[in-house]
Amino acid sequence: MDKPKKSSILKKTVYTIFLLLIGFFVGYKFFSPNSGDTPLPVKNTLYRSTTNANDTIISDHLEEFNGEIFEVKNGDIIMDAVKKAKPGDLIRVYPGSYSETVYIDKDNITFQGVIKDGNWPVLDGKKELNDAFLYSGNGIQIEGFKIINYKGNGIMGQAGNNFVLRNNWIIDAGVYGIFPQYGKNGLIEYNILTGIEDAAIYVGMCDNIDVLHNEVYGNVAGIEIENSRHCLVENNNAYDNTGGILAFITPGLPIKTTYDVIIRNNFVHENNHENFGAPGSIVSGIPPGTGILVMAADDVIIENNLISGNKNVGIVITDFENGGAKASNDPESDPNPDNIVILDNIMINNGTEPIGEVKALMLTQLSTRGPDILAIGGGTGSTIRDKNKYLTFGLGDFGTPKIDNTKDVASFLLDKPAEPRKVSKKELGEYTYFGVCSGCHAYDIRLIGVPVNIIQMIYKDNPEGMVEYMNKPKNLRDDYPEMPPQNYLSEEAKLAVAEYMLSLKK
Amino acid sequence: MKRLIFISIVGLGILLTFYIIRISFISIPTEEYSQVFKSEIELCKTCPPGFQLNENNQCISRNLYMQYESIENKGVGGLKSALPTVRDGFTPQQIDLGRYLFFDPILSADGSVSCSSCHDPEMGFSDGKTVGVGIHQAKLKRASTSLWNVAYLKKLFWDARAGSLEEQMQGPLYAEDEMGTTEDQLLATLNGIGNYQRLFADAFPKRKPNDSIKLHEIYTSIAAFESSLISLNSRYDQYAHGYHQALNEKEIEGLNIFRSFVARCAECHTPPLFTNQQIAVIGTPEPDGLPLDPGAEITFNDKSCRGGFKVPSLRNIEKTAPYMHSGKFKTLRETVEFYTKGRGHAVPENEDLFIHWHIWEPNLTDYELDRLVDFLNTLTDESFKPKVPEILPSGKDLQNINS
Numbered sequence: 001m002d003k004p005k006k007s008s009i010l011k012k013t014v015y016t017i018f019l020l021l022i023g024f025f026v027g028y029k030f031f032s033p034n035s036g037d038t039p040l041p042v043k044n045t046l047y048r049s050t051t052n053a054n055d056t057i058i059s060d061h062l063e064e065f066n067g068e069i070f071e072v073k074n075g076d077i078i079m080d081a082v083k084k085a086k087p088g089d090l091i092r093v094y095p096g097s098y099s100e101t102v103y104i105d106k107d108n109i110t111f112q113g114v115i116k117d118g119n120w121p122v123l124d125g126k127k128e129l130n131d132a133f134l135y136s137g138n139g140i141q142i143e144g145f146k147i148i149n150y151k152g153n154g155i156m157g158q159a160g161n162n163f164v165l166r167n168n169w170i171i172d173a174g175v176y177g178i179f180p181q182y183g184k185n186g187l188i189e190y191n192i193l194t195g196i197e198d199a200a201i202y203v204g205m206c207d208n209i210d211v212l213h214n215e216v217y218g219n220v221a222g223i224e225i226e227n228s229r230h231c232l233v234e235n236n237n238a239y240d241n242t243g244g245i246l247a248f249i250t251p252g253l254p255i256k257t258t259y260d261v262i263i264r265n266n267f268v269h270e271n272n273h274e275n276f277g278a279p280g281s282i283v284s285g286i287p288p289g290t291g292i293l294v295m296a297a298d299d300v301i302i303e304n305n306l307i308s309g310n311k312n313v314g315i316v317i318t319d320f321e322n323g324g325a326k327a328s329n330d331p332e333s334d335p336n337p338d339n340i341v342i343l344d345n346i347m348i349n350n351g352t353e354p355i356g357e358v359k360a361l362m363l364t365q366l367s368t369r370g371p372d373i374l375a376i377g378g379g380t381g382s383t384i385r386d387k388n389k390y391l392t393f394g395l396g397d398f399g400t401p402k403i404d405n406t407k408d409v410a411s412f413l414l415d416k417p418a419e420p421r422k423v424s425k426k427e428l429g430e431y432t433y434f435g436v437c438s439g440c441h442a443y444d445i446r447l448i449g450v451p452v453n454i455i456q457m458i459y460k461d462n463p464e465g466m467v468e469y470m471n472k473p474k475n476l477r478d479d480y481p482e483m484p485p486q487n488y489l490s491e492e493a494k495l496a497v498a499e500y501m502l503s504l505k506k
Numbered sequence: 507m508k509r510l511i512f513i514s515i516v517g518l519g520i521l522l523t524f525y526i527i528r529i530s531f532i533s534i535p536t537e538e539y540s541q542v543f544k545s546e547i548e549l550c551k552t553c554p555p556g557f558q559l560n561e562n563n564q565c566i567s568r569n570l571y572m573q574y575e576s577i578e579n580k581g582v583g584g585l586k587s588a589l590p591t592v593r594d595g596f597t598p599q600q601i602d603l604g605r606y607l608f609f610d611p612i613l614s615a616d617g618s619v620s621c622s623s624c625h626d627p628e629m630g631f632s633d634g635k636t637v638g639v640g641i642h643q644a645k646l647k648r649a650s651t652s653l654w655n656v657a658y659l660k661k662l663f664w665d666a667r668a669g670s671l672e673e674q675m676q677g678p679l680y681a682e683d684e685m686g687t688t689e690d691q692l693l694a695t696l697n698g699i700g701n702y703q704r705l706f707a708d709a710f711p712k713r714k715p716n717d718s719i720k721l722h723e724i725y726t727s728i729a730a731f732e733s734s735l736i737s738l739n740s741r742y743d744q745y746a747h748g749y750h751q752a753l754n755e756k757e758i759e760g761l762n763i764f765r766s767f768v769a770r771c772a773e774c775h776t777p778p779l780f781t782n783q784q785i786a787v788i789g790t791p792e793p794d795g796l797p798l799d800p801g802a803e804i805t806f807n808d809k810s811c812r813g814g815f816k817v818p819s820l821r822n823i824e825k826t827a828p829y830m831h832s833g834k835f836k837t838l839r840e841t842v843e844f845y846t847k848g849r850g851h852a853v854p855e856n857e858d859l860f861i862h863w864h865i866w867e868p869n870l871t872d873y874e875l876d877r878l879v880d881f882l883n884t885l886t887d888e889s890f891k892p893k894v895p896e897i898l899p900s901g902k903d904l905q906n907i908n909s
Contacts (some may be wrong), residue, residue: 136584152767159584435567
């Protein structure tokens with residue numbers, strides 16, 4: 001008799017919990033903020049760990065978002081929002097078609113493409129516009145955009161540290177898909193890129209960059225690390241390019257080195273695409289069927305990649321002369337690849353149709369198949385694990401690596417954002433006074449404007465008054481020409497220089 | 507009677523001289539930065555604009571770009587990037603002495619040309635000519651380069667054959683077709699001029715009072731003056747530092763074309779100096795009838811550098827027409843158009859040059875070329891242009907310069 005009662009209580013309990021759950025779910029669905037929308041990004045999500053290592057330092061940098069949000073909808077112009085935005089602001093771009101070049105000469109602006117029901121905000125260059133995004137500021141984040149039909153680059157950075165370029169889908173956007181240049185501490189992840197006539201992801205003259213989880217296919221080069229240091233290329237899928245993953249030193253650039261690069265846990269397969277690079281470009285010399293290409297770079301570690309079906313060679317290590325690029329020599333640039341480390345990799349079905357030169361080399365070893373790994377030209381100190389696993393050529397002087405793996409390196413991103421230079425108020429005053437004002441004002445002699453010692457008499461203890469005058473000069477003296485407004489100086493610089501000039505003693 | 511008239515005329519002359527001197531003494535402190543009206547030249551004791559005097563009597567470069575950093579400290583990057591390392595630390599006296607030397611034709615073999623003959627402050631420190639002109643109207647091989655911001659350059663001459671200003675200036679000083687002097691003549695000339703003996707003693711106070719003028723002192727002084735030619739306050743700079751109203755819409759369009767990866771100008775003319783200081787083979791045409799200039803091939807004894815030249819800075823480029831090493835292009839419009847006329851289109855048929863990879867076929871439209879010129883014109887700033895001396899220590903006439 002007890003049993004049915006118990007069972008009915010149990011039934012009631014389950015039923016109640018079930019109803020509560022539905023209620024909670026429905027309530028959440030209807031009343032929670034941002035329901036159905038992409039959530040706001042956490043500021044500095046750059047430091048979200050991609051591995052389980054060093055998680056403790058990550059949380060230190062999470063900050064509350066407290067900027068302004070600009071919403072850009074189909075028919076609007078993204079640049080209108082950029083012009084209004086201040087550092088720390090977020091620009092959310094909703095699905096629609098936008099045809100413009102977005103240039104960002106400010107710091108800490110986040111662009112978030114809102115993807116709804118599978119519809120992306122699309123930046124369409126219509127084969128008329130040069131670049132989709134051009135930035136020079138620090139702390140730029142760009143995510144969730146589909147970028148098509150530009151002639152230059154999808155996303156290009158010139159300087160600008162601490163960037164995040166994530167979840168973008170870039171198709172036929174010109175010469176480079178994603179191209180940060182002169183940047184420090186940047187993350188490029190989860191992007192999909194195809195149809196790019198040079199490198200889809202091109203890290204040029206940068207430091208501390210992680211390139212993770214990207215899919216690159218149908219480009220001349222998939223991922224290229226050039227004249228950059230401390231770069232991690234991990235978990236990417238590079239296929240159907242002419243060359244899959246590249247680490248280069250190109251001569252003739254102002255920054256001369258590439259070293260400390262880890263290429264790890266990538267799929268590098270069937271990179272047999274016809275080379276459609278522009279005549280004269282560095283990558284136009286890459287033979288189709290190249291998996292990984294190291295040219296002149298130093299201290300590159302290649303570990304645990306699956307490299308298959310690349311018809312020419314799986315991994316090529318070459319000096320500049322044999323790299324197939326035609327460019328002037330540079331006496332300040334070392335053309336040889338040194339200290340390359342090849343750890344465990346899986347290499348199958350490479351070299352099935354080697355190009356002429358490679359074929360000729362292999363015939364000297366009585367093989368008609370191209371090698372898994374080819375080393376050609378100068379370079380010293382390179383090593384490989386289990387060389388006998390692969391068909392190789394030119395690795396005669398490769399020793400055994402001193403390391404087994406790279407697991408101590410989880411990321412090359414910095415523990416903290418790369419800091420801008422810290423400048424004191426006095427220094428800013430000095431830079432402004434000597435760098436700008438001293439063209440007209442000297443301490444006690446007359447140049448063009450009033451001497452500083454006279455200004456000191458007029459504005460004693462009143463730097464704010466001086467700032468006011470700088471913004472809107474009114475000619476008070478017949479014996480001097482009128483000063484043009486100095487309102488182009490930043491508010492900080494104006495106050496700093498006013499205080500500095502009032503404190504000058506000689 | 508005749509004697510009386512003579513004495514009174516002499517007396518009047520003396521009075522007049524005193525009067526002039528008195529007037530000049532009164533007017534000096536407020537009138538002039540350099541004391542040019544004084545009967546006796548004295549060297550300036552303050553630094554030129556752009557420099558701060560430190561406790562060791564050295565002029566230290568100061569500008570708004572010192573707020574920023576650049577990757578590997580190479581002074582290349584974007585809008586808010588630091589400049590390359592600068593050559594500074596000269597004394598105000600050395601800089602001012604260098605100014606006199608720079609403008610003084612006494613430095614040339616026959617007293618006919620000075621440094622400023624080819625590097626005229628009124629012409630953006632170039633000369634407005636296709637190629638430079640030396641003594642006896644000798645036509646030189648290449649266009650005179652601007653001297654604005656040379657303090658930041660690591661290599662000098664179009665073919666990068668000099669590594670310092672001191673090394674560089676010995677080229678034109680002693681080249682037979684430029685200033686045509688010799689070390690001996692230069693020393694004999696300057697040591698024979700009392701004014702210069704006195705000024706060198708002032709600019710190099712550590713030496714013994716009766717020491718003669720030395721070559722290295724001449725080189726240091728001219729280098730000091732050249733290093734003081736700073737141009738970093740253009741409208742572009744105002745934009746770069748954050749005042750976006752400094753450029754109009756068309757100029758900003760030009761900036762975006764300039765730095766886009768279609769035109770690729772900024773790849774070699776990299777901010778903030780607008781040069782990456784590298785050698786580039788771009789295949790510009792020579793003047794009609796002249797053979798290809800091998801350029802940096804000679805400097806580096808390397809065929810792959812044939813036809814290569816140093817990337818010039820574009821600051822004050824508006825002022826330094828005509829353009830390129832050969833002075834082939836008269837206007838900026840012609841110059842930017844060169845880059846869209848096809849890779850290697852002007853290279854002689856029998857030449858196989860290693861044309862730079864950034865030279866390609868960007869297919870820029872006329873509209874885009876016009877905007878590029880708009881932008882280039884925003885790089886003009888001559889606010890720190892130095893004053894030409896009104897009298898020279900040698901007593902030579904400045905009027906003869908640039909004739």
